[in-house]
Amino acid sequence: MGRLARGHRVNEPLLRELVPAVIGVLVRRGADFAAAEDAVQDALVEAVRVWPDAPPQDPKGWLVTVAWRKFLDASRADTSRRHREARVESEPMPGPGEAVDDTLQLYFLCAHPSLTPASAVALTLRAAGGLTTRQIAQAYLVPETTMAQRISRAKRTVSGVRFNQPGDVATVVRVLYLVFNEGYSGDVDLAAEAIRLTRQLAAMTSHEEVAGLLALMLLHHARRPARTRPDGSLVPLTEQDRSLWDTRLIAEGVDVLQTALARDRLGEFQAQAAIAALHADARTAEETDWVQIVEWYDELVRLTASPVARLNRAVAVGEADGPRAGLAALAELDPALPRHTAAAAYLHERDGDPVTAARLYAEAARSAPSLPERDHFTRHAARLNAQLRG
Amino acid sequence: MAKYLLLKHYRGGPAPAVDFAPMDQWTPDEVDAHVRFMRDFAARLEEAGEFVDTQALAPDGAFVRYDGEGRPPVTDGPFVETKDLIAGWYIVDVESWDRAVQLAGELSAAPGPGGKPVCEWLEVRPLWGDSPAVTE
Numbered sequence: 001m002g003r004l005a006r007g008h009r010v011n012e013p014l015l016r017e018l019v020p021a022v023i024g025v026l027v028r029r030g031a032d033f034a035a036a037e038d039a040v041q042d043a044l045v046e047a048v049r050v051w052p053d054a055p056p057q058d059p060k061g062w063l064v065t066v067a068w069r070k071f072l073d074a075s076r077a078d079t080s081r082r083h084r085e086a087r088v089e090s091e092p093m094p095g096p097g098e099a100v101d102d103t104l105q106l107y108f109l110c111a112h113p114s115l116t117p118a119s120a121v122a123l124t125l126r127a128a129g130g131l132t133t134r135q136i137a138q139a140y141l142v143p144e145t146t147m148a149q150r151i152s153r154a155k156r157t158v159s160g161v162r163f164n165q166p167g168d169v170a171t172v173v174r175v176l177y178l179v180f181n182e183g184y185s186g187d188v189d190l191a192a193e194a195i196r197l198t199r200q201l202a203a204m205t206s207h208e209e210v211a212g213l214l215a216l217m218l219l220h221h222a223r224r225p226a227r228t229r230p231d232g233s234l235v236p237l238t239e240q241d242r243s244l245w246d247t248r249l250i251a252e253g254v255d256v257l258q259t260a261l262a263r264d265r266l267g268e269f270q271a272q273a274a275i276a277a278l279h280a281d282a283r284t285a286e287e288t289d290w291v292q293i294v295e296w297y298d299e300l301v302r303l304t305a306s307p308v309a310r311l312n313r314a315v316a317v318g319e320a321d322g323p324r325a326g327l328a329a330l331a332e333l334d335p336a337l338p339r340h341t342a343a344a345a346y347l348h349e350r351d352g353d354p355v356t357a358a359r360l361y362a363e364a365a366r367s368a369p370s371l372p373e374r375d376h377f378t379r380h381a382a383r384l385n386a387q388l389r390g
Numbered sequence: 391m392a393k394y395l396l397l398k399h400y401r402g403g404p405a406p407a408v409d410f411a412p413m414d415q416w417t418p419d420e421v422d423a424h425v426r427f428m429r430d431f432a433a434r435l436e437e438a439g440e441f442v443d444t445q446a447l448a449p450d451g452a453f454v455r456y457d458g459e460g461r462p463p464v465t466d467g468p469f470v471e472t473k474d475l476i477a478g479w480y481i482v483d484v485e486s487w488d489r490a491v492q493l494a495g496e497l498s499a500a501p502g503p504g505g506k507p508v509c510e511w512l513e514v515r516p517l518w519g520d521s522p523a524v525t526e
Contacts, residue, residue, distance in 0.1 A: 116485060117391075117485070118391045118439070118483075118485060119439070122439075140391070140483070141393075141442075141483075142441075142442050142483050143436075143441065143442065145436055145441075146435075146436055146439050146440070146441045146442065146483070147439070149436055149437050149438065149439040150439030151439075153437075153438075153439055180523060180524075181522045181523050181524050182520075182522070191523055216524070220523050220524055224523075234521065237526065272524070275526065276526070279526070312526055339525070368518070369521070370518055370519055370520055370521035370522070371518035371519065371520065371521075372520065372521045373521050
């Protein structure tokens, strides 16, 4: 199949798309999840080696056959070590289970509520995403041995979970959101990977929040080329070169969101996506429909009571009703919230008080949640101080 | 997950909670027990999927700075009596600040003379990471 092995390189994302289904087949044949997952990873390594010269007619069938062989080899080695009879000796006849796609079950298992968020993220990227432990470790800037332990602990935690138990889409959605939002930029593009996995999930379930999350990701991803300068510094939304936004992704995101909203079962990700869609809809920052954005933040606060949503709402109020109104909304919130001081600095500057704004930006830099934001706030403080001296 | 630095100091920080002799005055068994604790601590972190890095720093060294085009860098020190001297660190990747503090507490319980916890002060500092994709 040429689409999976073009020329001399295997199309890895397409190959990895088959991973959860192949794990599912092995589990249905009697392999336990942890061993099945290891065997499929081994099969992937072989596929990357063999396919460029000999692309298979049926890639999934090839992976199932090779992974099953790897599983048998591993369990034989295991059992002979323990001087026991091999539990599974011969390849079973393909049964009705082969036709069933267990990909969705696998997503549920990887996001099982018994797992910590970090474990669920790691397991999802490996078993649903087909990434290697090394790739995941590089993406999260930890040693490979640490990530290997995180994954094997996660596998032990879910070892007692029955594969065919119904799961909760909401937990899967939260895990995929974490993958998307982590922001680390290693060799693996986690944002693109999160979108790929969410697309796959959206194809299997009609849950509105899956669509909401997919729309949110697409709309934010569309802005990525404009979000940072070549030197890595942040460009705030109002200053972004909107001609760099990916209009194809925006159109798709809006489309996915509208379909979801039409079902009238609002959730937090749909509300967040609606806010992103309103930003995407403005050709210039001045054309932004802040009144409608505040209304969506009201929905979001109603749905989640999240302090972050309240903070962002206060900033939006500042745009819709003027900086004094924004500062009043901000005054009701806990000043220890991340980005609270930065929001206050921004609103004070708009209110014509550069002295307070400069002081607050310098303070915001010290308590910034990330390095690019620290540099960004420092630059604002420096700009205002230079103006004040000038 | 967030990364934190657990910083060990030879000197500096709050007044020591427990006054004990320098390590070269301990018995060999006490030294061994302390070193083993440190090694086991790293191994436990790794097993928990929380380990990022650990390094020990020799106390000697110098301050170095640029001194203009075409000139060699200027060095200053070593300063035998500086107030603050860093001994080494662990970097951990954990769910929360509270977990980082818990780990620092465990590390501070490393055995000293008589097998009693040294109760040394450890400095816990968050590492600045990358910014998230969604902030609005």
